[in-house]
Amino acid sequence: MAQNTYSPAKNLMPVDSSLRRRYFVGRWLRYLALAVVLALALILLIPIVWMLLGSFKIxxxxxxxxxxxxxSNPVLDNWERLLINRPSLRWMLNSFVVAGGIAFFGVITSTCAGYAFGKKQFPGRTIFFWLILMTMxxxxxxxxxxxxxxMKNFGWFNSYQGMIAPYLVYPFGVFLMRQFMQSIPDELLEAGKMDGASEIQLFRHIILPLSKPAIGAIxxxxxxxxxxxxxxxxxxxxxxxWLTLPVGVAKLTASGVGSIDIGVGMAGATFAFIPMxxxxxxxxxxxxxxxxxGALKG
Amino acid sequence: MLANFGKRVWDGRWAYIFIAPAMIPFVIFTGYPLIQGLLLSFYKAGVNRDKWRYIGLKNYSNLLTRDPVFPTAIKNTFLFVLGVVPAAMIICLFVAVLIYPLSQRRQSFFRAAFYMPVVSAGVVLAMVWVYIYSQEYGLLNYIFESLGLLDLLNGGEKIGWLAQTDTALLSLAIVVLSWSLGQPLILFLAGLGAIPDSLYDAAKIDGANSWQAFWKITLPLLRPTMLFVLVVLTIAVFQVFVVVQLMTLGGPANATQTIVFRIWVTGIVGAKFGYASAMAVILLAIVSVLAIAQFKLLDRQFT
Incomplete structure (x- = not known):
C-alpha cells in the first residue's frame, strides 16, 4: 500500500488512527457496513471451500x-482416481511448462522492449508502442x-511451442515495464556511459538489477x-x-452426459487450484x- | 531531411535491437493473424484450403440478417458487460472505502479474500458453480430453501438456475462478477492511498460530514483509477467464454450465447473459418469503438 507522504501531521506526531479514519460516520453504521463486506468476502470463499469438501465425497x-x-464419510477415492487413472500429473507438468515458458519469454520481451520504449528515442517509438498497447x-x-x-500449417497442435508461441509477447508486461523504466533516473545511464560501458553492459549491470521488482510482477x-x-x-x-491442467480437469466432468462424476471433478478442480x-x-x-x-503513473 | 531521418534511425539502432525480441513474434503471431482474419472474413473458407472462395460481404450480411443466433449473442455479451462492470465498480468502491481505514493486517485479509477467485482459474470456479447451481442437489437451492426464499420466489419448487431462460444469464454473470472484484479493489485501495490525508483534515475543519467528503474529495480524486478499471473490466468481460462453455453451452434456448462462444463454436468446432472471422471482425469493431472512447477519456493519464 502506498503510504501518504504529504500529511505534515505525520511528521510531527505518531500516526493517529483517527487521521486515517476518513469516514467519520457513526461508529455503528460503519460496523454494520463492515459486516456486509465481511459477509461478501466469505461468500466469495464458499465455492472454494465447497470444492474442497466435494473432492472427498463419493x-x-x-x-x-x-x-x-x-x-460424514470422507473418502480419498476421487483423488485416487484422479491421480492414478487419469494423466493428471502429466497435465500438471504441461501446465508448468506452458505457464513457465510464457512467464520466461514474457519477462525477456517485456524487459528489453520496455527499456527501449521507456529510455530511448528512435523513429517509430510511439507507433510501435501503441501497436503493442492496442493488443493489450x-x-x-x-x-x-x-x-x-x-498453427495447423506449422503442425504445432499438441506441442508446447504451439501453446506458448502466441504469448511470447506479453503486452501488459511491455506496458508495465515502460512505466517502470521511466522512473529510473537518466543520470544512472549517463554515468554508466561516461565510464565507457557498452549498451549491453548498461542493460545488464544497471537496468536489470534495478528492474527486479517489475520483473517479479511480470x-x-x-x-x-x-x-x-x-x-x-x-x-x-x-x-x-497434451492437455493443460485446467483443460484436462474441465474434461473430467464433461465426459458422459447424465452421469457426471462430481467427486473427481471437484478433486480435479482443487488440484488445478492449489499451485496458483x-x-x-x-x-x-x-x-x-x-x-x-500499471494503473497509477509515477 | 532524409539523411537526418537516416541518422536518427542509425542512432536508435540499439533501441531496435531491444524491441526486436518483442516485435518479431508480435508480427508473426498477432499482426499477421489480425490482417489474415480481416481477409478471411470476405471468404467462404473451411478445412480444405483449395476450396476457399471470395464472397465479398456475404458473411457479414448473413451474420446480421440471417443468422438465428449471432444477434442474440451480441445482445447477451452487452448484457454481461452492462451487468457485471457497473456492479463490480460499485461493490469495489464500497468495499475499498470501508476497508481502507483498517489496519494493514485486516486489510490484507479482505484483499486476499476478494483476490482469491481471480487466482483460481475460470475453469475451477465454473466447475464448482455448476455443482452449486444444480437443480436437484445444489447448495444454492438448499440455502434458498433454508432461508425460505424458494417458497417466496418459486412456490417452494427448486430452481434450475442454469436450466431456465430467465435465470441462466444472471447465474453466469454472478460467477463472472465473483472473479471481477479482486483487481479493481486493489486498484481502488491504491488510489485511496494516493489521496493526501490533509484534504480530509481540511474538510473536517471546514465542518464537512463524511458523506460530503466522499462526494467532494474521494470520488473526484479517484476518477483516473475508476476510468482505468472501467476499461480493463469492460474488455475482460467482453471475452466471457469459460462460463458459457463449461456451464450452459449457450443454452437454454440460446439464453447464454456470447460472441466469443459463437466464434469458438463456428470457427474451431465447425471449421467455418471465414464466417467465424467475420464474427471476430465485428467483435473487433465493437471493442475498438469502446477502447477508443475510453482511451480518449484516459489520454491525459497515459501520455
Missing part, C-alpha cells in the same frame, strides 16, 4: 439432498481463427495468465496427454505491486 454423498455440508486492449479471440489455421502475472488460460490451450490440445493458491500466498506483494504500477 458420488452418492455428492448427490444427496439436502447436501451434507461436512461429508483487444481480446485475443479476435485473431484466434487465423492463428489456429497458422513473471507472476504472465505465469498466472498462462496457467489459467483455457480457450487457446483447449484449441491446441487434441491428445489427452500457493504462488499467490507466497508472492502476494508482487501481485499488488504489479496491479498498481
Amino acid at each position: 458420488q452418492r454423498v455428492a448427490l444427496a439432498y439436502p447436501p451434507e455440508l461436512i461429508p 486492449m483487444l481480446p485475443r479471440q479476435i485473431y484466434m481463427i487465423p492463428l489456429f489455421v497458422l 513473471a507472476i502475472f504472465a505465469f498466472m495468465a498462462g496457467w489459467n488460460d483455457y480457450l487457446w490451450q483447449l484449441v491446441m490440445a487434441t491428445d489427452e496427454l 493458491l500457493l504462488i499467490f500466498l507466497l508472492f502476494q506483494n508482487y501481485f499488488i505491486k504489479g496491479i498498481t504500477v
